[in-house]
Amino acid sequence: MLNNPRELIDGSERLSSISVVHDRLHEAIFNRQTTVAQISAIIMQDAGLTARLLRIVNSAYFGFPRKIDTISRAVMIIGTQQLHDLSIATSIVKLFRNIPERFVSMESFWKHGIACGLAARVIACLNRESNVERFFVAGILHDVGRLIMYDKIPDVMDEVFDSITEHPAPMFKAEQEIVGFDHAAVGGALIEAWRLPGSLEEVIRYHHTPMLASRYRDEACVIHIADVVAHTIQCGSSGEICVPPFDEEAWLALGLNPGFLPQIFDLVDRNLDSVLKMFHAGES
Amino acid sequence: MGKISLDKLSEGMIIDEAVSDLHGTMLLQKGTAVTQSGIKILKTWGITEVSVDEASTKQCEGTTEPQTPPRFIEEATAEAAVLFRYVNEANAFSKELKRIAISRIAGAKSKEGSPC
Numbered sequence: 001m002l003n004n005p006r007e008l009i010d011g012s013e014r015l016s017s018i019s020v021v022h023d024r025l026h027e028a029i030f031n032r033q034t035t036v037a038q039i040s041a042i043i044m045q046d047a048g049l050t051a052r053l054l055r056i057v058n059s060a061y062f063g064f065p066r067k068i069d070t071i072s073r074a075v076m077i078i079g080t081q082q083l084h085d086l087s088i089a090t091s092i093v094k095l096f097r098n099i100p101e102r103f104v105s106m107e108s109f110w111k112h113g114i115a116c117g118l119a120a121r122v123i124a125c126l127n128r129e130s131n132v133e134r135f136f137v138a139g140i141l142h143d144v145g146r147l148i149m150y151d152k153i154p155d156v157m158d159e160v161f162d163s164i165t166e167h168p169a170p171m172f173k174a175e176q177e178i179v180g181f182d183h184a185a186v187g188g189a190l191i192e193a194w195r196l197p198g199s200l201e202e203v204i205r206y207h208h209t210p211m212l213a214s215r216y217r218d219e220a221c222v223i224h225i226a227d228v229v230a231h232t233i234q235c236g237s238s239g240e241i242c243v244p245p246f247d248e249e250a251w252l253a254l255g256l257n258p259g260f261l262p263q264i265f266d267l268v269d270r271n272l273d274s275v276l277k278m279f280h281a282g283e284s
Numbered sequence: 285m286g287k288i289s290l291d292k293l294s295e296g297m298i299i300d301e302a303v304s305d306l307h308g309t310m311l312l313q314k315g316t317a318v319t320q321s322g323i324k325i326l327k328t329w330g331i332t333e334v335s336v337d338e339a340s341t342k343q344c345e346g347t348t349e350p351q352t353p354p355r356f357i358e359e360a361t362a363e364a365a366v367l368f369r370y371v372n373e374a375n376a377f378s379k380e381l382k383r384i385a386i387s388r389i390a391g392a393k394s395k396e397g398s399p400c
Contacts, residue, residue, distance in 0.1 A: 126330070168369065169370075170370045228381065229381075231367075232367070232381050232384065232385050232388075233388070234367070234389075241367075242366065242367055242368070242369055242370055243367055243368050243370065243371050243381070243385075244370065245370045245371055245372065246371065246377075246378075248372075248375040248377060251377050257332070257333075257376075258289075258376045258377050258379070258380035259287075259289045259290075259332035259333040260332050261289075261377070261380050261381060261384060262289055262290065262291035262332075262384065263290065263291075263327075263330075263332055265384055265388075266291070
């Protein structure tokens with residue numbers, strides 16, 4: 001048993017920082033005197049990131065009537081913070097490629113994340129939240145801790161799989177018992193180590209126990225519900241094949257009633273294919 | 285009289301209680317027969333459930349759902365039981381989620397596809 005999720009993250013060169021571009025982008029956004037042109041210039045230093053962002057803003061997901069062909073226009077239309085969030089998500093998706101396939105295929109893993117992200121965005125829109133892209137990003141990344149566990153402690157994760165095959169139980173509970181902590185704690189520690197926004201850290205850390213979140217409880221509730229919706233859709237998986245237990249309080253805290261559910265599924269269904277394509281194309 | 289969710293609403297049902305949007309603007313009056321364009325208006329304004337006259341609901345029942353062969357529904361019910369094995373079924377959200385899961389799985393089976 002390990003004591004602290006940080007043990008899995010420390011000492012890993014690859015995970016220590018996403019990229020120089022992100023650090024500079026982050027700094028530029030927090031500096032109020034930065035101009036759109038400066039932010040665009042930082043993004044354009046990374047050709048891959050530029051291409052991915054343009055593909056995303058021109059996809060059916062945003063549905064703008066006219067083609068957006070420059071990063072500076074994208075920055076003006078979508079806003080710096082939201083573009084920053086999207087660039088983090090696309091960069092992290094690219095980061096993990098050599099995870100043992102015996103656990104889960106990368107395609108299946110990100111499919112589940114993207115379905116969750118889309119559901120989270122839909123729920124946030126229905127709930128009239130601002131800056132909905134951060135929900136999309138949190139949804140995509142909510143299980144990222146599991147990738148670290150597959151990568152760093154594959155033998156222990158084999159034990160987790162053996163255990164839930166023998167005695168059916170939710171996977172995060174088996175992780176807590178066998179590893180000492182679950183993927184949500186690892187994900188939270190990772191986001192913290194990367195110095196990404198505190199809201200993202202808390203939302204990921206508490207996506208199975210949203211009522212324990214203190215500062216960003218509503219955000220954590222949105223991801224908690226979006227995860228349940230994504231599992232019900234059965235689109236991809238991060239390892240867990242059943243719908244995880246959920247807290248009714250989370251739904252009530254957001255003022256949602258069961259009548260919203262068909263609408264949530266309907267909106268997710270309508271967009272899922274185009275968003276999956278957008279990310280799949282982004283990986284090549 | 286009873287509230288039903290929008291996806292169960294079908295043409296011919298009679299609205300039993302006037303429907304307004306968030307700002308109080310009337311969308312459908314009491315006594316209106318539901319039409320396709322009426323359903324579209326409700327969807328556009330984010331209405332999730334409406335009250336309809338129960339007698340008119342009964343008349344429309346059976347004509348709304350596309351015919352899914354019973355064996356697909358049986359199989360889907362069994363699969364959903366596994367999918368939801370860790371979920372506490374005592375609350376209204378899990379009941380509705382399970383209903384949606386069964387209809388999605390059964391629907392995919394009749395189209396010979398996977399749910400996603």
